[in-house]
Amino acid sequence: MARGPRDMPFAIRTARIVQPRGRCLRTIAVISRKGGSGKTTTSVNLAAALAERGEPVLVIDLDPQGSATEALGARPAGREAFDVMIGTRELARSATPTRFRDLWVVPSSPWLATAEQTLLGDLTVAVARAIQRLDRRWAFAIVDCPPSMTYISVGALTGVREVVIPVETHAIAVTGVAPVISEVVRLRTSLNPHLDSVQIVPSRTNRTRHSRAIIDELTQSYRELVTTTRIRESIRVPEAWAARMPVVAYDPTSGVAGDFRALAREIVDPGRAADDGPAGPWWRDLLPAVGAGG
Amino acid sequence: MSRRSKSARRARARAAAALEARPEWGDASLLLDDDDQLKRAAEAFLAGARERERASEMPTASPERPVSAGGADPVGIEATGGDGEPAPIGVGIGDAGRGGDRRERRHRAVPGTAPAAILDGAAWDDVVRHEAARWQRHGGSVAVLAVRLARRRTTVSPTWGRNEPAATADPLSDDPQAPARYAVPLGDVLRHRARASDPVARVAEDQFSVLLLEADEDGASAYAERIRAICEPWVTAVPGDLALRIAWAVPALGGSVEVAAEHALASVGGPAS
Numbered sequence: 001m002a003r004g005p006r007d008m009p010f011a012i013r014t015a016r017i018v019q020p021r022g023r024c025l026r027t028i029a030v031i032s033r034k035g036g037s038g039k040t041t042t043s044v045n046l047a048a049a050l051a052e053r054g055e056p057v058l059v060i061d062l063d064p065q066g067s068a069t070e071a072l073g074a075r076p077a078g079r080e081a082f083d084v085m086i087g088t089r090e091l092a093r094s095a096t097p098t099r100f101r102d103l104w105v106v107p108s109s110p111w112l113a114t115a116e117q118t119l120l121g122d123l124t125v126a127v128a129r130a131i132q133r134l135d136r137r138w139a140f141a142i143v144d145c146p147p148s149m150t151y152i153s154v155g156a157l158t159g160v161r162e163v164v165i166p167v168e169t170h171a172i173a174v175t176g177v178a179p180v181i182s183e184v185v186r187l188r189t190s191l192n193p194h195l196d197s198v199q200i201v202p203s204r205t206n207r208t209r210h211s212r213a214i215i216d217e218l219t220q221s222y223r224e225l226v227t228t229t230r231i232r233e234s235i236r237v238p239e240a241w242a243a244r245m246p247v248v249a250y251d252p253t254s255g256v257a258g259d260f261r262a263l264a265r266e267i268v269d270p271g272r273a274a275d276d277g278p279a280g281p282w283w284r285d286l287l288p289a290v291g292a293g294g
Numbered sequence: 295m296s297r298r299s300k301s302a303r304r305a306r307a308r309a310a311a312a313l314e315a316r317p318e319w320g321d322a323s324l325l326l327d328d329d330d331q332l333k334r335a336a337e338a339f340l341a342g343a344r345e346r347e348r349a350s351e352m353p354t355a356s357p358e359r360p361v362s363a364g365g366a367d368p369v370g371i372e373a374t375g376g377d378g379e380p381a382p383i384g385v386g387i388g389d390a391g392r393g394g395d396r397r398e399r400r401h402r403a404v405p406g407t408a409p410a411a412i413l414d415g416a417a418w419d420d421v422v423r424h425e426a427a428r429w430q431r432h433g434g435s436v437a438v439l440a441v442r443l444a445r446r447r448t449t450v451s452p453t454w455g456r457n458e459p460a461a462t463a464d465p466l467s468d469d470p471q472a473p474a475r476y477a478v479p480l481g482d483v484l485r486h487r488a489r490a491s492d493p494v495a496r497v498a499e500d501q502f503s504v505l506l507l508e509a510d511e512d513g514a515s516a517y518a519e520r521i522r523a524i525c526e527p528w529v530t531a532v533p534g535d536l537a538l539r540i541a542w543a544v545p546a547l548g549g550s551v552e553v554a555a556e557h558a559l560a561s562v563g564g565p566a567s
Contacts, residue, residue, distance in 0.1 A: 033347075121333035124340075128332065149343045154336050183343050190339055191332070 025136050027160040028267070031145040031153060031184075034176045038166040038203035040067040041237055041247075043144040045257075046164070048246030049264035051102040055139040058095055059105045062127065062152045064116070066108035068144040072098045073244040077107040082115065086122070091130040092137075100249060104138065116151055124155035128192075131159025149183060157187050162197040164267075166231070167218060168204045169211040174218065181222070201263060203231040229263040232256050344490060412481050418495030418503055425505060426551040436551055437506040437514035439542040440558035441484060441521065443476055444500070476500075476536070480525065487520050503559060505551075506542075514542040 030043045040063065047057045061068040066076045074096060085091055095104045115123050134141050143156045157163065163184055167173050177200065188195040200222055205211050218226050232255055240250035248257040413421065422438075429436055477500055484502055485494040493505045506514050518540045529538050541561035543554040 121337040124336035125329045125333050128336075129329070149340065149347065151336070151340060154340050154343075158332070158336065179347065183346075186343075187339060191335055 025134055025138055025141060026162060027131055027134070027141045027143070028162045028164055029143040029145055029153075029156045029160040030164045030166065031157065031180065032165055032167070032176065033148060033180050034168070034173050035147040037147075037168045037173055037176075038201075038231065039063075039147065040071060040144055041241075042164065042166040042201060042203060042231065042263075043142050044068050044071045045237075045246045045248055045260040046263055046267070047103060047140070047142045048100060048248045049257075049260040050140050050142075050268070051100060052248055052261070053264060053268070054102065055268075056102045056137060057104065057140045057142060058091075058134070058138040059103070060091060060131070060141060060143045060156075061106060061108035062112065062156055063108055063144050063146045064110055064113040065146075066110070069105060069107040071241055071244060071246070072100070072103070072105050074098060074105050074107045077109040078111070082109055082111060085130050086115075086119070086126045090133060092135060100246065103246075108144075112152060120151055124151045124158065127152055127155025128158035131156065154187065154191070157184065157195070158191045160192075161194050162199070163195065164199050164201055166201045166203040169202050169206070169214040169230075170204075171210070171214065174214055177218070177222070181225075198225055199267070200226045201229065201231060202226065204233040205230045206233050227263060227266050229259060229266050231259045231263065347490075412485060412502075413493055413495035415495065415497045418493070418497055421493045421495070421505060422552055422555050425507070429545060429551050435508055435510040435513070435544075437509045437511065437542050437544045438551065438555040438558045439504040439506060439514055439518060439540065440501065440555075440562045441480065441504070442498075442501045442539045442562040443480060444537045444539050444562070477502075479528075480538075483521060483524055487517065487524070497559065501559070501562065503555065505555075511542075511544050514544065518542055 028046075030039050030046075032039050043059060043061075047059045051057045059068055059072065069076055077094060082094070085094055091106050094106045096107065097104050119126070131141065131143065141160075143160060145153045145156050165177065165180055167177055181198065184195065184198055200218060202215050202218060205215065215226075215230065234247075234254060234256035236247050236251045236254045236256050240247040243250050246260075247254065248260055251257055425436060477496070481494065481496055481502055484504055488494055488504055488506070492507055492509075495503050495505075497503050504517075506517060509517065521540060522538070525538050529536055539562040541558045543558040543561070545551050545554040
């Protein structure tokens with residue numbers, strides 16, 4: 001039998017999301033261990049939906065495949081751009097505006113794959129520091145991570161304060177959620193105590209009973225960590241991809257564009273999930289011993 | 295005191311309280327200020343994450359149905375030894391090959407293929423049993439590869455067959471350090487060349503088995519060829535008559551992973567031709 005959320009090494013109970021207070025730069029890493037779960041689609045379209053609300057957004061494409069870069073119509077960066085990042089620990093210099101208002105991107109580069117093998121821990125430190133030192137000209141920085149736990153992913157998770165995990169509503173994808181959450185919890189205790197929020201976004205949902213069953217299982221297992229917004233599967237997404245546009249710009253009236261706007265709304269204002277009681281750190285209920293200490 | 299420093303102080307206080315509750319976690323707040331500490335902690339975290347990832351990929355199901363007989367014919371590759379100098383102890387045998395050193399360095403540089411420990415016979419049986427159960431349910435590609443450092447019994451000797459077998463050199467029995475010298479480097483090559491999720495086991499003193507998950511016959515053949523290419527220069531440098539026998543098997547339709555594993559082991563377990 002496949003390993004599921006209930007086989008996790010710690011008890012899952014109700015977890016709450018802390019909403020950052022005040023106007024500040026919010027850094028969000030979009031991660032998943034499984035390919036094809038919608039990481040890049042979520043990153044690009046969430047960023048576009050946030051930009052549509054008038055929030056300046058920076059998309060940081062750390063996946064060497066450069067899919068987010070392509071989806072935003074930008075060109076992959078050369079090695080020089082990331083050399084600057086490694087040397088100065090600054091990403092702002094590499095940010096380029098896209099043709100969409102309030103939406104910027106740090107393009108990916110194939111060189112990242114080489115850097116992963118040569119720089120090792122130095123790459124983690126550089127990525128983490130570069131994200132931590134982003135200035136406040138942007139309201140959101142959304143980091144598109146590679147589909148595995150690499151030095152880049154660890155650097156991104158060390159630098160950000162929030163994590164979004166898109167999960168395809170398929171039985172194969174669900175088994176990958178528990179290890180990711182477990183690694184994020186461990187990373188919070190060892191590398192990034194400022195990791196404030198984890199949100200699971202059911203994506204590529206459809207009307208089948210299987211899809212509904214998967215959403216129910218996710219909700220039962222992870223409670224408030226699961227967003228109320230579900231991203232439906234739609235042909236508009238690949239069409240928008242082919243047009244090198246976010247779906248909210250390609251077909252603003254489509255249902256899936258509405259889903260991403262709802263997700264953006266939920267991320268800006270978590271809503272009811274935090275209204276059930278006094279908000280506490282999300283990790284407190286995942287690791288009771290930490291909660292007792294903190 | 296600025297607002298930011300107050301926030302940092304509160305974070306340190308929370309981390310200190312958490313550390314008091316679970317001292318084995320270490321003080322996370324201190325890592326934020328020091329690049330070297332962050333680097334070391336990140337590398338340690340990633341190594342642990344990969345180990346946990348590998349462990350979590352082990353199937354946990356127990357076989358509920360008896361496995362049926364079957365299996366494909368294994369194909370063997372053999373590299374035979376001759377006279378020469380042994381490979382130095384402590385040097386990977388992949389370093390001795392033509393082009394093998396480059397491939398070996400490149401392989402070791404890939405962080406995603408960090409090698410795991412070599413399993414023993416009991417753990418190997420568990421892994422095969424679990425994979426057999428998984429394969430029975432879900433199918434997919436899997437191959438079992440067996441490798442053995444064997445003695446060549448039939449060699450062309452200068453005595454033209456007289457005074458056999460006393461005239462035949464036997465490096466494995468003559469040298470008490472032979473298993474450590476020859477089998478251990480072979481195990482290193484096997485696990486370095488396999489993916490991190492592929493279990494490698496030492497099932498006998500001179501015999502290894504590798505479960506190639508998500509690999510078909512072509513994948514197993516390519517893996518065996520890589521092993522042969524790396525080991526051949528080293529095997530030819532070993533004095534005496536040493537042979538590296540490699541066989542692989544894939545479960546056929548209606549067969550089982552366990553039968554394929556037995557088939558592969560039987561193919562390398564017999565006397566070398």
